[in-house]
Structures are given as structure tokens and as C-alpha cells.
Amino acid sequence: MNETCDLLVIGGGINGAGIARDAAGRGLKVMLVEKDDLGSHTSSASTKLVHGGLRYLEHYEFRLVAESLREREVLLRNAPHIIWPLRFVMPHEPSMRPKWMLRLGLALYDRIGGRMSLPKSKGIDLRIAPHRGILQDRLKSGFEYSDCWVEDARLVVLTAKDAEEHGAAVQVRTECTALERGRQAWGATLRDESGERTVTARAVVNAAGPFVDQVAKRALGQGTPAHLRLVKGSHIIVSRRFPGGHAYIFQQPDGRIVFAIPYERDFTLIGTTDLLYDGDLDAVWITPEEIAYLCEAASRYFASAVTADEIVSTYSGVRPLYEDNAAKNSTVTRDYVFELDAEGGAPILSVYGGKITTYRKLAEHALEKLGKVFDVPGKTWTAHAHLPGGDMPEGDFAAFLWRASERYAWIPPEMLLRLARAYGTRLDAVIGNADSLDGLGPHMGGNxxxxxxxxxxxxxxxxxxxxVLWRRSKLGLHLPANAKQAVADWFAAQS
Structure with missing residues (x-):
């Protein structure tokens, strides 16, 4: 029997999940398909920030920064378990941007998004704790400002989960291998482990990220009119380099910036790079040159050099940026662009660019664009809708964690914090009826x-x-080899 839907969304990254969620909540019958795992490409390879994009001010992208800062507030309110405030320290490097420029940029950053809940920027003395001895002695002063951390892969999963809870069919490891256009609908061939089947959809959203042109060619016989610039960003993870809950943002001689961020309690995340990419999109890896660049970038500021032998893990992703003919990869716009094709029959909307911070607004704009040629019912609704697990009173994670510690006194504090951060108010569903660690079933290792x-x-x-180990959690960084094997064996036993 042929399946039918109103809207087929191709691509289970943050943009596809966001569009599927918004559309399903408006009453459309939605199917979201992802050829691999949710967020398994670009969306889980970010610097893991919900931020306005301070450096975009330099390129006069005021609308993008203002929208991003407003969205930062929305996401912080709606998902306080996986998004939280983070203070960033920018040392003043006299050989680069002058101090007046930094001060002016941060003053604008504090105001351009309207009323903000996070602390404003301020000047700081780097010669005192916690920076003294961590940064090089030549660095005397700097600035501190606010942005937010996000568990990026969990944001994708929870957004898709909310789409499902509003009626969407979410199908992972399901590839759209062919698209045939009719006047009123698309015929889509989907392939999963059980074989191929056909789905009829009144409209298609191509949110395939770096694969967007491949899907467009599959549908239209040619790429969309928009040009795509594929830019690879890589990160390195090293042992914890500094105490405290703040992050550093380091200016570089090439005009770029590199972050050094506390990561998973025991580590520091350093990134990112910006390189044109024309390789295999299913096998994206860091290069020795990128490792050298990131080590050198951090070593310009830290008192002790960062070396390649300190690296415990790396990850890389390809950003599908809209080609605006910028001279440098780092200055290509991070804004989003839509290409709508409805002239030859049923409509298809392709999504280019975007960033995690603006995914919810991107979804609203995508449906607004699609609504010009396709009946999109309902009104915008996601601005005040919590993501699964985020519905804690007043968004107070600390109070939620305290109540959870009283209810689950038998769970070790470190484990409870990890579970509360990951699942928020869905914690009870994870624990089930257990009243002891033994009640949670076989122990895989760690917590x-x-x-x-x-x-x-x-x-x-x-x-x-x-x-499990690298997207829905980062336990892959913490568990010993035998525990990872236990998880692999568990999955093998389920098939």
C-alpha cells in the first residue's frame, strides 16, 4: 500500500528536524527521513554553541546577529537542560584588533538583540586568577561576554522527538534514493534495511545539509540555481587545560577566531578550522595540517603549548554554506537561503546554510516560503514550546537537579547530573520503576x-x-574499551 504525506522532509540534521517539528505542529502530515542517524553529519560536528556570532558584526551581518541573539534567549528558555550560559574570555592581542574595536563590538553585541537575560560584557584583568599562569604573561587585559553552550546532537534528537509527538513519522537509516515529480505530488523511493518502498508527498523539503545538491539533482535533474560552498570545520579534544567554567576565544593572524571550551568535565575542546572541501561527504576527517593549525592557534595564547600528542579525540563536519563569493571561507555568510521550485509541478524547497542557533526561526521562514505555493495551516508556535525534557519550572535546572537528587538519592551525583542534563524532566522515563542501581539492569561500564x-x-x-556513545551522549570519551565493547555486544544481541 502506497504511503502518503503532506510534506516529506529529507535530512535529519537540525534544519530538517526543525522544519518537520514546526510543520507537524501546524497539522501537516509529515515524514522525516534521514539516511544515517539523526544529526550524524554537520549538526553533531559543531563547536556546540548557541550564540549570536560576535565575529559576524565585522562583516556587517547585523540582521543575522540580532536574530541569533533573540533565538539564543528562546532556546535557553525552551531547553534549559541541554543549553546553558557560558562566559567567554577574549584576551586583547595588541597586534590584532585594537581594544576600542573590541569594546565597541561587544557593546553592540550586548544591545543589538534587544533585552537579554545573560550578563553583559565587561573588561577584565588577565594578570589575576583564574587566568594568571594559564595564559601567556604578555597578555594583560581582555574582555568577557556571554553566550550559550548546547549539546548539539541532543538538540537534533529532541527536536525530532517533538516532531514525532506532534504526529510526524521520523525514520532513521532511511535514504531517499529517487524523486519523481508529478503535477500534484512527488513520488519518493525510500530505502531502508527492509528494502524499498514508495511514498507520495504533496511537497518536499530538501534539508540534506552538505548533500543538498545531490538531492536537488535527484529531484530536478540538475542542481538548484543557488551555489553551494562546502566548508570543512575540524576540532580537537585535549585534556583539561584550565580550571573554571569559562571559555576562551582567541584571535588569529589570519583574521579568524578559535575557541577553547571546557568539555565533558575532563577535557578542552579547541576549534574550528575553515577549509574548502570536495571529498567524500560520508568520510570527513581532520588533516595533519588542521591539527597543526589548531595546536598553533591555542599555543599563541596558553602559557604551555598545545601539542598533537595531547589530543584524545577529534571530529570534523562539512558546513553547506550559501555561496556569496566571499574571498575567505571564514567570511562566507552563515545566514540561510531557500530555493523554491514549483514551476514544474509539486513544490520542492531546498535549504542552504544556516546555523544551530537560528534553526527554529529558519523553520518558520521555510514554511512561510513554502506557504506561497502550498497550503500551510496554523500559525507559528515553537517560540514558546519546550523541547522534550525542558519543561522545568521557570527553566531552573539547578532546582530541578536538587529535587531529582532527593527523589533518586541512590544514584551517584555524577551519574545523576549527566542523566538530568541529557533527559531533563524525561529522567523519570529513563529510570522507570528502578529503586536501586541493580534495578537499572546490567551495568555496561562507567555510569x-x-x-x-x-x-x-x-x-x-x-x-x-x-x-549512543558519540551523539546521544559523549560517553565514548569516558568509557574504557571493555565498556564500549559491552555496548556493542548489547546492540548486536538486539538484532
């Missing part, structure tokens, strides 16, 4: 038990060991 694995499979689309 991972079978109950959590079952929840991730049943409720969060996990299908393989890497889905």
Missing part, C-alpha cells in the same frame, strides 16, 4: 546501565553503538 540503552532505542531512535 551506563541497560535501562538507558533501552530508552535510547525505544524513545530516541538509537540503532547502533555510535549513536
Amino acid at each position: 551506563l546501565y541497560e535501562a538507558e540503552l533501552r530508552y535510547l532505542v525505544d524513545a530516541e531512535y538509537a540503532r547502533a553503538v555510535e549513536d
Whole structure:
């Protein structure tokens, strides 16, 4: 029997998940398909920030910065378990941007988005704790400002989950291998582990990220009129380089900036690079040159040099940026652009660019654009809708964690913090009826038990060991080899 839907969304990254969620909440019958795991490409390879984009001010992208800062407030309110404030320290490097320029840029950053809940920027003395001895002695002063951290892959999963809870069909490891256009609908061939089937959709959204042109060619026989610039960004993870909950933002001689961010309690995340990419989009890896660049970038500021032998892990992703003919990859716009094709029959909307911070607004604008040729019912609704697990009173994560510690006194504090951050108010669904660690089922290692694995499979689309260890969590950084093997064995036993 042929399946039908109003809207087929191709691509399970943050943009596809956001569009599927918004559309489903408006009453459309939506199907979201992703050829791999949710967020398994660009969306889980970010610097993991919800931010306005301070450096975009230099390129006069005032609208993008203002929208991003407003969205930062929306996301912080709607997902306080996976998004939280982070202070950034920018040392003043006299050989680069002058101090007056930094001060002026930060003053604008504090105001351009309207009324903000986070602390404003201020000047700081780097010769005192916690920076003294961490940064090089030549660095005397700097500035501090606010942005937010986000668990990027979890943001994708929770957005898709909310789409499902509003009626969308979310299908992972399901590839759209062909698209045939009719006057009133598209015929889409979908392939998963059970074989191929055909779905009829009144409209298609091509949110395939770096694969967007491939899908467009599959649908239209040629790429869309927009040009795509594929830019690879890589990160390195090293052991914790500095105490405190702040991050550093380091200016570089090439005009770029590199972040050094506290990561997963025991580590520091350093990134990112900006390189044109024309390789295999399913096998994106850091190069020795990128490793050298990031080590050198951080070593310009830290008192002790960062070396390649300190690296415990790396990750890379390809950003599908809209080609605006900028001279440098770092200055290509991070704004989003839509290409709508409805002249030859049923409509298809292709999405270019975008950033995690603006994904919710991108979804609204995508449906507004599609609504010019396709009946999109309902009104915008996501600005005041919590993501799964985010519905805690007044968005107070600390109070939520305290109540959880009283209810689950038998869970070790470190484990409870990890679970509360990951699942928020869905914590009870993970724990189930257990009243002891033994009640959570077999112990995989570290603070991972079978109950959590079952929840991730049943409720969060996990299908393989890497889905759990590297996207829905970062336990891959913490668990010993035998524990990782135990998780792999568990998945193998489920098939």
C-alpha cells in the first residue's frame, strides 16, 4: 500500500528536524527521513554553541546577529537542560584588533538583540586568577561576554522527538534514493534495511545539509540555481587545560577566531578550522595540517603549548554554506537561503546554510516560503514550546537537579547530573520503576546501565553503538574499551 504525506522532509540534521517539528505542529502530515542517524553529519560536528556570532558584526551581518541573539534567549528558555550560559574570555592581542574595536563590538553585541537575560560584557584583568599562569604573561587585559553552550546532537534528537509527538513519522537509516515529480505530488523511493518502498508527498523539503545538491539533482535533474560552498570545520579534544567554567576565544593572524571550551568535565575542546572541501561527504576527517593549525592557534595564547600528542579525540563536519563569493571561507555568510521550485509541478524547497542557533526561526521562514505555493495551516508556535525534557519550572535546572537528587538519592551525583542534563524532566522515563542501581539492569561500564540503552532505542531512535556513545551522549570519551565493547555486544544481541 502506497504511503502518503503532506510534506516529506529529507535530512535529519537540525534544519530538517526543525522544519518537520514546526510543520507537524501546524497539522501537516509529515515524514522525516534521514539516511544515517539523526544529526550524524554537520549538526553533531559543531563547536556546540548557541550564540549570536560576535565575529559576524565585522562583516556587517547585523540582521543575522540580532536574530541569533533573540533565538539564543528562546532556546535557553525552551531547553534549559541541554543549553546553558557560558562566559567567554577574549584576551586583547595588541597586534590584532585594537581594544576600542573590541569594546565597541561587544557593546553592540550586548544591545543589538534587544533585552537579554545573560550578563553583559565587561573588561577584565588577565594578570589575576583564574587566568594568571594559564595564559601567556604578555597578555594583560581582555574582555568577557556571554553566550550559550548546547549539546548539539541532543538538540537534533529532541527536536525530532517533538516532531514525532506532534504526529510526524521520523525514520532513521532511511535514504531517499529517487524523486519523481508529478503535477500534484512527488513520488519518493525510500530505502531502508527492509528494502524499498514508495511514498507520495504533496511537497518536499530538501534539508540534506552538505548533500543538498545531490538531492536537488535527484529531484530536478540538475542542481538548484543557488551555489553551494562546502566548508570543512575540524576540532580537537585535549585534556583539561584550565580550571573554571569559562571559555576562551582567541584571535588569529589570519583574521579568524578559535575557541577553547571546557568539555565533558575532563577535557578542552579547541576549534574550528575553515577549509574548502570536495571529498567524500560520508568520510570527513581532520588533516595533519588542521591539527597543526589548531595546536598553533591555542599555543599563541596558553602559557604551555598545545601539542598533537595531547589530543584524545577529534571530529570534523562539512558546513553547506550559501555561496556569496566571499574571498575567505571564514567570511562566507552563515545566514540561510531557500530555493523554491514549483514551476514544474509539486513544490520542492531546498535549504542552504544556516546555523544551530537560528534553526527554529529558519523553520518558520521555510514554511512561510513554502506557504506561497502550498497550503500551510496554523500559525507559528515553537517560540514558546519546550523541547522534550525542558519543561522545568521557570527553566531552573539547578532546582530541578536538587529535587531529582532527593527523589533518586541512590544514584551517584555524577551519574545523576549527566542523566538530568541529557533527559531533563524525561529522567523519570529513563529510570522507570528502578529503586536501586541493580534495578537499572546490567551495568555496561562507567555510569551506563541497560535501562538507558533501552530508552535510547525505544524513545530516541538509537540503532547502533555510535549513536549512543558519540551523539546521544559523549560517553565514548569516558568509557574504557571493555565498556564500549559491552555496548556493542548489547546492540548486536538486539538484532
